[in-house]
């Protein structure tokens with residue numbers, strides 16, 4: 026097996042999906058705090074007041090509120106992120122379990138609203154800073170290296186309303202101030218940082234609603250992305266100034282696209298999907314400039330962006346140190362009419378007859394991961410990390426009181442083998458953090474029943490349960506994988 030000696034094995038989470046304690050110790054409201062529960066058939070909703078009336082709209086992670094709306098909590102709705110798995114009060118127990126598995130790294134995110142409750146305060150909230158310090162110290166106690174996402178789908182609600190979801194360049198400085206606070210505060214405790222989770226989702230998600238979106242939505246998404254690119258680049262520069270040892274990555278939602286047929290129209294459409302959904306964000310963050318095809322993408326939707334010369338300079342000077350991405354599935358693209366479409370996932374393309382789909386419609390495709398790693402490494406030539414990968418499945422407690430999640434072990438085993446092949450082919454892969462190493466609230470559906478963890482958490486989709494933690498079979502399996510540095514996958 027080819028995994029390098031210091032390979033960073035671990036697991037990944039996000040603040041809003043695990044912490045709970047949504048209004049504790051001075052925390053402000055994030056957009057996720059006004060996002061209701063959903064399911065495969067029922068979208069999550071953002072609840073808000075418009076002209077004094079409580080209303081709701083389908084919410085997708087990272088999306089903003091309608092113009093003029095003020096986010097509000099509806100007492101008749103259930104908000105799964107408010108308690109989540111209460112990591113806020115269980116972090117010691119959880120990190121101990123991660124250490125038992127032998128984690129080398131733990132990916133978690135910081136809730137911006139714990140540090141700056143509205144997002145634009147002069148001074149940070151000390152209780153928020155202290156909480157993450159305790160968490161990082163707990164990780165360090167076990168030799169676990171924190172891998173920290175600065176923004177994971179949870180902008181401060183106040184900023185989202187005021188600047189209509191990143192439609193104002195003032196967001197850049199607010200973000201950079203927040204990131205700088207973290208870089209200074211946790212110097213010596215944290216080494217690896219990610220600026221934005223799945224930054225490309227702003228564009229990618231539009232395809233899911235293709236029949237409903239207008240040019241205005243594209244204008245909004247591309248402008249938001251531009252401000253986030255600049256914010257990310259300025260943060261990278263700051264990080265390096267504060268500590269030259271800091272390693273900063275981007276974070277891309279990595280969905281592999283295949284053409285359905287050899288029809289050249291399909292080939293071209295598929296290639297353009299790679300450009301729009303993946304290379305566009307990857308290039309700006311890793312090469313420091315917009316690719317030539319960007320103009321075509323903007324023209325397609327009559328997009329005119331506010332980009333200054335100063336911005337271009339920042340992008341060039343703030344290139345990321347590593348390419349990090351999530352990988353769950355592949356997607357099939359075609360210009361032909363197809364009956365057999367896949368529902369329930371981010372891609373919503375045609376069905377691939379060669380692949381199996383999860384209960385939530387996500388295609389299991391380990392070869393796609395190898396393909397993605399090799400393609401992107403060749404394009405960017407910087408170290409890579411898979412910072413999310415896993416199978417969301419319903420787990421049942423068996424008669425012996427245990428959870429025998431062979432399906433999860435099979436899924437992870439196949440993907441680890443794929444990473445191994447990519448490393449043998451020369452890819453500089455430095456780490457792997459499986460998604461939802463402990464059961465957590467699904468970002469897409471808000472369900473607890475869509476479980477990814479090595480550790481089961483007793484909590485259901487309605488908020489019942491003791492929150493008790495219990496290792497699944499996969500827990501002991503992953504421990505062996507880490508112990509053997511990826512050799513023992515049985």
Ligand code: BG6
Nearest residue numbers: 039222223351417467468469470
């Ligand atoms: C990624 C996100 O898109 O996929 C995570 O970064 C998310 O926040 C994960 O939880 C899995 O998606 P879901 O919808 O199953 O939670």
